[in-house]
Amino acid sequence: MNDSYAGQPGSGTVSARISPAGGLDILSRNEVARLRDASSSGLHALLRRCALAVLTSGSLSDDPRGMLEQYPDFDIEVLQQERGIKIELKNAPAQAFVDGQIIRGINELLVAVVRDIVYVATQIAPREFTEAGSEGLTQIAFEILRNARILRTHIDPNLVVCWGGHSISRHEYDYTKAVGYQLGLRLLDICTGCGPGAMKGPMKGATIAHAKQRRRKNRYIGITEPGIIAAESPNPIVNHLVIMPDIEKRLEAFVRMGHGIIVFPGGVGTAEEILYLLGILLHPQNREIPFPLIFSGPASSAAYFEQIDRFLRLALGDAVAERYEIIIGDPAAVARSMVRGLEKVRNYRLDTKDAFFFNWSLHIPYAFQQPFAPTHEAMAGLRIRRDRAQHELAADLRRAFSGIVAGNVKEEGMRAIELHGPFRIDGDPEIMRALDTLLKAFVDQQRMKLPGGTAYEPCYRVAHGENAAPA
Numbered sequence: 001m002n003d004s005y006a007g008q009p010g011s012g013t014v015s016a017r018i019s020p021a022g023g024l025d026i027l028s029r030n031e032v033a034r035l036r037d038a039s040s041s042g043l044h045a046l047l048r049r050c051a052l053a054v055l056t057s058g059s060l061s062d063d064p065r066g067m068l069e070q071y072p073d074f075d076i077e078v079l080q081q082e083r084g085i086k087i088e089l090k091n092a093p094a095q096a097f098v099d100g101q102i103i104r105g106i107n108e109l110l111v112a113v114v115r116d117i118v119y120v121a122t123q124i125a126p127r128e129f130t131e132a133g134s135e136g137l138t139q140i141a142f143e144i145l146r147n148a149r150i151l152r153t154h155i156d157p158n159l160v161v162c163w164g165g166h167s168i169s170r171h172e173y174d175y176t177k178a179v180g181y182q183l184g185l186r187l188l189d190i191c192t193g194c195g196p197g198a199m200k201g202p203m204k205g206a207t208i209a210h211a212k213q214r215r216r217k218n219r220y221i222g223i224t225e226p227g228i229i230a231a232e233s234p235n236p237i238v239n240h241l242v243i244m245p246d247i248e249k250r251l252e253a254f255v256r257m258g259h260g261i262i263v264f265p266g267g268v269g270t271a272e273e274i275l276y277l278l279g280i281l282l283h284p285q286n287r288e289i290p291f292p293l294i295f296s297g298p299a300s301s302a303a304y305f306e307q308i309d310r311f312l313r314l315a316l317g318d319a320v321a322e323r324y325e326i327i328i329g330d331p332a333a334v335a336r337s338m339v340r341g342l343e344k345v346r347n348y349r350l351d352t353k354d355a356f357f358f359n360w361s362l363h364i365p366y367a368f369q370q371p372f373a374p375t376h377e378a379m380a381g382l383r384i385r386r387d388r389a390q391h392e393l394a395a396d397l398r399r400a401f402s403g404i405v406a407g408n409v410k411e412e413g414m415r416a417i418e419l420h421g422p423f424r425i426d427g428d429p430e431i432m433r434a435l436d437t438l439l440k441a442f443v444d445q446q447r448m449k450l451p452g453g454t455a456y457e458p459c460y461r462v463a464h465g466e467n468a469a470p471a
Helices: 028-037 042-054 065-069 104-123 126-131 135-147 170-185 201-212 247-257 270-280 297-318 320-323 333-351 376-380 390-409 413-420 429-444
Strands: 002-008 013-018 075-081 082-093 158-164 189-192 220-224 241-242 258-265 291-298 326-328 423-425 460-462
Touching: 002 082, 028 042, 028 075, 028 104, 042 065, 042 075, 042 082, 042 104, 104 126, 104 135, 126 135, 135 247, 158 170, 158 247, 158 270, 158 291, 170 189, 170 201, 170 297, 170 333, 189 201, 201 220, 247 270, 247 460, 258 270, 258 333, 258 390, 270 291, 270 297, 270 390, 270 429, 291 333, 297 320, 297 326, 297 390, 297 429, 326 333, 376 390, 376 423, 390 413, 390 423, 390 429, 390 460, 429 460
Parallel strands: 158 189, 158 258, 189 220, 220 241, 258 291, 291 326, 423 460
Antiparallel strands: 002 013, 013 082, 075 082
């Protein structure tokens, strides 16, 4: 319950002191002090940004600076009191409250924000991120997920990760709901990037199916990271939120926790996710590991997946298509195929004595785990060449899309573009032409920004060959 509540007349904001709902009882004095520290070494700026994203849950903005500009006076403070902690909100968005009480789900997501920020900052030494090897970084991802209490034992493989764009059309969104409904009827849980669009639709569809099946304790897991959450606020259906420290650990959390993945129409972020997963599955050490991967959308999206399929085959070879299935316009067929795939996952985990709740057997190369800083130098230095191993080429293609995502929606990327102009991407001429065609299609289909916003200004230039002029 709120200890206090005060609306600000005509401002659309309120101030309140609330008791955290579940999962966060006490913090040390040092942890509280770091959350209040507004210096460059403190955690307050990160806490404020992530908390505002949660309080504006359901927002359609994809500008990470927009919310802070809309609520410039917003602030949050964690208070240590004799009976535990309180969270004080100042000039918070009124939409997070009803009749003087903070909405329970938003309260729980606020707790998740504080929990994950504190845990990463105080329990994982900074040097571990740079000095840990591949197994050490996997252990870090595991510990963050375990601390969030979402790794469930004694449950057969049933967690389906759904990827796709946040700015998809209404028809595509309705299709994601239909697929989620079919998954829910088969008692499967949903994990997404936690935002709107293709991240919300499957969860919404599954809630209806779970209700029909009278299923309780459903999991609608949202996994995000600080650079993304401000641009993609959690949707209202998420009941388990985890904030991983960077995009690479977020992606690893998806593939370690998830038992199968469905990809809906999207943009560069979705392409990044596809290339990340395919780069892992193409690694020789993962050849025998079953991992159902389905690309799906309504009939109107058939051309989109034809483009994706064509680009993947051209860049990585026709054999890459053996690792995914394309199902168009048939939600029930998607769900049935996923169930068959999950049965293979279950049998494999039993045979190899691997855990159901965390895919330890999957080999993720160290290069896939290292954070990629999308500077102009790093983007220009990507080695997108045919003479590389498939999984290595996929890794650099993933980094190219990651840089475009940063230039589109992440504060540091947007700032770099404003200062130094578009990123330059160069490599094998045939791959570059295919990449340019794919990116132009994303722009034409309004998959880079939400429809209705300002005209999209590319944050990249694709060069067709080492000495070619920018496209």
